[in-house]
Amino acid sequence: MTTTTAPPAARPAAGPALYHPTVARLTYRALLGRRRALLLLGLPALLLVIVVAVRTLSGQDDGTAEDMLRSFALSPMVPLIGVIAGTGAIGPEIDDGSIIYLLAKPIRRSTIIITKLLVAMGVTVTFSAVPTLLAGFVLNGNGQNIAVSYAISTAVASVAYASVFLLLGVITRHAVVAGLVYALVWETVIGNLVPGAKTLSVQQWALAVGAKAAHGDLVHSAVSLTTGVVLLVVVTGAATWYAARRLSTLKPVGDE
């Protein structure tokens, strides 16, 4: 190592700037190898069981389909999967200290966060948007394009949730609890009861995007498309930026 006066930031980063395949592989294996995988599979399986039952009992109906996808898939399922994947992509490593093996490497902290975020997003989209699309086809055979519309909404919401819950995983050891409170209390209860709170709900922003794909006027959002997109981008970007910042000053565990 030679002495240099160049600031660290001016040095070239090692490897790819945004994505590191090894970080991604470790994250996938941690996420999908443990009990989390069962939860990740269990929620979509439950959704499919419910929609098959509804379809069998009450037949094909566009209104029912829209209602089911909104109040089962987009609202508790997606945030719950987001909590599992987002916090699980980094929280356990921080808790047990093994994150040190990623940090003690010539890799930017932002690369670590962005890679983990991409994995968390990928897992959340896979385990929420795909089953939502399936559920939509089961319910009304994609009538009024509702299945596609909700698949888009859940995918968009997955991206935002993954970034917010990844941030929670970095900043608090109680990320899962904090995430559940947010997902269940804010998005589900308050978002449905307090009209103003809807403007600050990932669910509504995602609906605004998905609604554009639906035919007819069954799918609607409390916010405009512009508002939804701007807020989604701002929240996702800000959460990612702050998570990378916090990771670069993360205190090791077992500290005196």
Next chain:
Amino acid sequence: MSTIGINAVSRWFGNVVAVNDITMSIGPGVTGLLGPNGAGKSTLINMMGGFLAPSAGTVTLDGTPIWRNEQAYREIGIVPEPEATYDFLTAREFVVANAELHGLPEPGVAARRALATVELEYAQDRRIDTYSKGMRQRAKMASALVHDPSVLLLDEPFNGMDPRQRLQLMDLLRTMGAQGRTVLFSSHILEEVEQLAHHIEVVVAGRHAASGDFRKIRRLMTDRPHRYLVRSSDDRALAAALIAHDSTAGIELDRAEGGLRIQAVDFAGFTGFLPRIARDHGIRLFEVSPSDESLESVFSYLVAA
């Protein structure tokens, strides 16, 4: 060849000062960082490893600050204290992943070499969560050595190891030191440090208490005044006889305890002299107990000195 420079470094957490104005330089060879638990050893190592910013002062590797400089990890290998690794991987997968994270051109080759160095090849295809403590430590060592670093930092590496594993690791670290690497390990056990380190830095209560080779540190620790509590058949007569001798600096008759509190200056002299003088005066010794042998008080003496 690399040197870690710690220049007027302090680190505090809220109101607690963990490291208090320490300056030292750690060069090639094996250095032991010795101090009781809670002395600030881990905080120092975390600053050398770039995981904590110094609140004041600088920690450098060959003159370049380590904090927020991830390129420093090309030269630094770290064996952290927490046991957790990526336990769902085999040791081989774990070490290969570390090699890839370092951006090495041939991660498989580098991993094989590192696993051979720590003699873990026989278990390299088993998951780490099936390992014993000593095997885990070797997997961690292999991950720290995979990029052939010039600096190796180990936080309490001998904790929980059995004697055989301890000797193996000591041999390995000695070899690393002899190859010209800068090896720094922390420990709260003097014997461990003096068996291995050619140079010792003592830290107590966040302060740099002493520095030198093991002979110097050992001398500092044994030459300090020792305190004993002695109970005998005739405390007053024993006190009178002892105070005449050079190795005794002070005697107090402790009525509450029913014995003598003796401060001795010359450890070897006093322990040889005490039984002899008791016998010569026909006094029976019921109890001779050192009253400050805890590591803590040994170290505190060094700070006061």
